[in-house]
Amino acid sequence: MALRLVRRHAARVVLTLLPMVVAMLQAAGVWQLPVVERLDNFIYDVRLRAHMPGTPDSRIVIVDIDDASLQQFGQWPWSRDKLARLSTELLVRQQVAVLGFDILFPEPDESSGLSDLRRLAEGRLRAQPGFAAEVERLAPALDHDGVFARTLTGRPVVLGYYFNGTRNALANGRLPAPALLPDAFDGASPPAVVWNSFGGNIAPLVQAAPHGGFLNVLIGRNDDGVVRAVPLLARYEGAAAPAGYYASFALAVYQVASGGTYAVAPVFASHGVVGRAAPLTALQVGQGTTHRRVPVDGNASVLVPFRGPGGGEGGSFRYVTAAAILRGELAPGAMRGKIVLVGTTARGLQDLRATPVDSIFPGVEVHANVVSGLLDGRFASVPDYASGYDLVQMLFAGLLLAFGMSALPAFQAVLLGVGTAALLVVVNVLLYVRGGLVLPLSAVLLMTALAFVLNLSWGFFLETRARRGLARLFGSYVPPQLVDEMMKRPGRYSMRAESKELTVMFCDMRGFTSLSEQVTPTELQTLLNALFSRLTAIISRHRGTVDKYMGDCVMAFWGAPVDTPDHAALAVQAAFEMAAAVREFDESQRLAGRPRIDVGIGLNTGVMSVGDMGSAVRRSYTVVGDAVNLAARLEGLGSTYGVQIVASEATRHAAPGFAWHALDTVRVRGSARAVTICTPVGRIGEARWAAGLAQWDALLAACRAQRWSEAQDLLASLDTQQNVNKVLVALYRQRVASGGLHPPDPDGDCATRFDSK
Incomplete structure (x- = not known):
């Protein structure tokens, strides 16, 4: 570990050790610096005045x-x-x-x-x-x-x-x-x-x-x-x-x-x-x-x-x-x-x-x-081993500061420097008070101060350079508050690709094609920029990283580059607020006489590769993998099920603080695995959702088991509820009716196949 530390911080360690070498030459008598002697005299005078008896000698x-x-x-x-x-x-x-x-x-x-x-x-x-x-x-x-x-x-x-x-x-x-x-x-x-x-x-x-x-x-x-x-x-x-x-x-x-x-x-x-x-x-x-x-x-x-x-x-x-x-x-x-x-x-x-x-x-x-x-018999004295003691304390303090301050963050490095100086002073005073020993202190304190300044200056230089590098690398993708958090430990972050569990989002505008046919390109640009600014602000507020803008689609992910344990919950909450923002934007457009727009959001949580990817000409900090492709496919399913947000079962399990409406089990293009999809309907504890969600879960279970008569009864009950998803009810009425016309298939998984994007 020590060798790795030396290799990693070799220049910083050597820089911190230079004052120790100079101080040890002073202690060994190779040269004498007047400032050291003056400071030693000052320290001795202060120590003497602080510990005089202050009582009269009547003899x-x-x-x-x-x-x-x-x-x-x-x-x-x-x-x-x-x-x-x-x-x-x-x-x-x-x-x-x-x-x-x-x-x-x-x-x-x-x-x-x-x-x-x-x-x-x-x-x-x-x-x-x-x-x-x-x-x-x-x-x-x-x-x-x-x-x-x-x-x-x-x-x-x-x-x-x-x-x-x-x-x-x-x-x-x-x-x-x-x-x-x-x-x-x-x-x-x-x-x-x-x-x-x-x-x-x-x-x-x-x-x-x-x-x-x-x-x-x-x-x-x-x-x-x-x-x-x-x-x-x-x-x-x-x-x-x-x-x-x-x-x-x-x-x-x-x-x-x-x-x-x-x-x-x-x-x-x-x-x-x-x-x-x-x-x-x-x-x-x-x-x-x-x-x-x-x-x-x-x-x-x-x-x-x-x-x-x-x-x-x-x-x-x-x-x-x-x-x-x-x-x-x-x-x-x-x-x-x-x-x-x-x-x-x-x-x-x-x-x-x-x-x-x-x-x-x-x-x-x-x-x-x-x-x-x-x-x-009351005399303080300079022992004959004073020079040796000085060399030992310089070696101890110098090595401690060189390796300790090079490896620690700035605040802890400051504590180490101040603590080292305090320890040297306390030991020196105790030896004077308890043993009457006048031991050198100024050279090692000057060495500690100089090593402290050099180390922090070097650290500040590297940190500033690292901050500028982080700002260049991540400033366009990551919210400012996350960049500030990353700058506290800049060495932990890089563009190097790695596999991590993240939550990815695709957000696509529906109806923007009709809108683009009725406004000029400049007006369309203004509208799209205004809407994307709102959506990007929501993503940033919830610690998301904007990956890219693709026409009228926004791609973002949570959990990188800064580790965020609750990345799925943050993504779901951001999706709620983004859908609400699009509804507000749509209301303003409708009042202006323009076509209505809607939003489709796909969410998926899983292991994916994240890092700097691209070509020699153009690169970006992005995510790739099957989990990303699934989120892109889910985004397009919202209109089929009459919802704005479609999420995978993995996201549902990763965000247990929300109430979820089960939608279906699907097999999307490019994936042979059936995936259960759902949509979030609110935070846990909102009682108005409880009864309906349980009935929908029962409906999906009946359909998977091909119990069509039971499914028919559940649909009839759901159809009488207020605020029911009429699109989803119609979809399942057709599916139940079609299933009732065929005998049960013991090998079927009842997954809906989507062969298009």
Whole structure:
């Protein structure tokens, strides 16, 4: 079946598969389309915002050097003795668990003037008695860096610094000790990001607070500048500090909060691509039963687990202004055991970031979210098999759409396309919500959309062409409503000949010869066209197919090209209405003084051949066969029996909803088989027909059995009924009289033979 489908829709299947091939090349890394990355970022951002906890983390407090603090205590940078006061309040009076500075201290603080005093003591005031000694006596208080360093010494403090990558390696300040040595990744793939320059803190502060972490957040290819990931480790290869892998600010804060043990170990995938080292998949932080396994990507980065919107109004973390701390407004121990991060939301200090949850987001809160994620072990991650998963879902969706949409009708194809996209999204979201897995989605959605558009466009093109073909083939024969129905499934219909059970009709005008002798050819044409228009409209309304017009005769059939189970009933109803239409037309002609016209209709139901038939010069969609010939012969019998409609017994059985008047058993020219004929008299349930029809059936049975005396009595009874068919009564009176003159013939079938057309 699949092979037949491919052969039948090969071009459409191939067209639908093209987007899959392109998408799989993208997933395999053969090329990278920027639009795919941008769309993946957008999907990730929407998914992240929809599933943030939205609850505050009371374990972390942000001390904010905001615009109000700067206005009250002076512009930045503040003197280090002021920062020492801030630190003393937090470390001693508030007893915080960890104090982290999202601030860089790259240069000495000379705001006290101590260096100027020392130059004076060694210069112009060298001879001044006691001056130099007084300067040195005051030096401990005037050395703001020393004051700040002494405040931090032996305390749970983490300082921040920055890495850079430059052509010429630069270094400013000092770095803390690396978290891992350079050979920590031997035999595996190290983080891809390498830095050779840094901006650190001055030596006294690094010596006083040896715990530190880098503050870098924007890594890798992130063209939109939005912070989504933060590296937990960075590789430094410059000459100004020991080479190795350094911890991020958030990781350093977490480690100090966990007891200060710098135990970080890389975890590699248990498998790898042949010929390549095993990739980094996680970092193990801590030792023994307290260790935590943090999923990371190949750059040792984590996706920031944002809790909610940023800032003091965001509600994720408690914000306290630095001014309030310096003024001592908080009760002693109000922050006992908290992790406190000192940062800034002041616009002039340029530490506001663009993030998926807010376009203006405090940089310090980015680190706070990472620390919160480390405390809870709450991180979404891009697994190392993400590319393989992407290839599998592309293969699944591509093949499903290629073969499914090629075989289905338009509406079902639309449902398949929409359903496939919805399934991909639902699975992706469930894996994110339940397993924290960030898996690619944009490429397969773009592939699905493109395959959907291409397939429907191709289908529309073929369908339009098929519709035009159907209109050309059947428009002249089939009613418009049937053509519309056929166009829903154009592939099912063709001119190819086939055998089917149909009902065929011949409708001939009686008296048109006399009429043609009294009117001009133009008038005759007008009259005939008007009458045929009425009759054709009736045929079309009852789902019939006009076969041809033959002089003053119309040929039509029911049941093809559109399958119509009740074709016989529709043909009978059409015959009733056509006879009524001719009577109305005859009335109008009689009033105009023209000869009367009547109609003879022959109906037969049976198996016949239907299709495109004819010669190389002229062809038409028509029916042929013995069943057709019989209908043509029956049409001419109406005048003999005094009826307008003559139908075969087969039509009577196929249209049981009508009451039938049995007429005779006949053998027509060209057929050796005797056929029972009848005429419809109305719908079942019209009681006025019941008694008379039963008597006629009894009469015909008596005649077939050659019981002429019984037939004579039945005729006498029928002759007294109103609306009796006088022609038929006279015919049977003559037949009964003739039969009574001869002895019964045991071999006779009593069928009336008609040797002429």
